[in-house]
Amino acid sequence: MAITILMKMPLRPDADNIDEVLRHDLPATAEFEGNEGTEVITDNSEPHTLYLLSRWSSDDAYEKYSAWRQSPEGVTRLGEISSGAPTFRKFHTYMLF
Secondary structure, eight states, X not given: OOEEEEEEEEBOTTOOOHHHHHHHHHXXXXXXXXXXXXXXXXXXXXXXXXXXXXXXXXXXXXXXXXXXXXXXXXXXXXXXXXXXXXXXXXXXXXXXO
């Protein structure tokens, strides 16, 4: 069953290379087997926070991706723009229309 991951990432207020870092890191996420879409969203009431919304074909696909991101080959540049550790929420699809 499909899952959706919501990653909330606090941003450094002085980060001036946010778009560069996202364009560097996120194509690999989007191309990873099992990824059905990745989107960066914002909340105007939280200007120093980004949300990454990614949809995965299964828990297994996401777990493989997560393990890859923790390996030397999957390292990201998100630390350049983040002011702290991201938080993650996992949602399982209940119903589609």
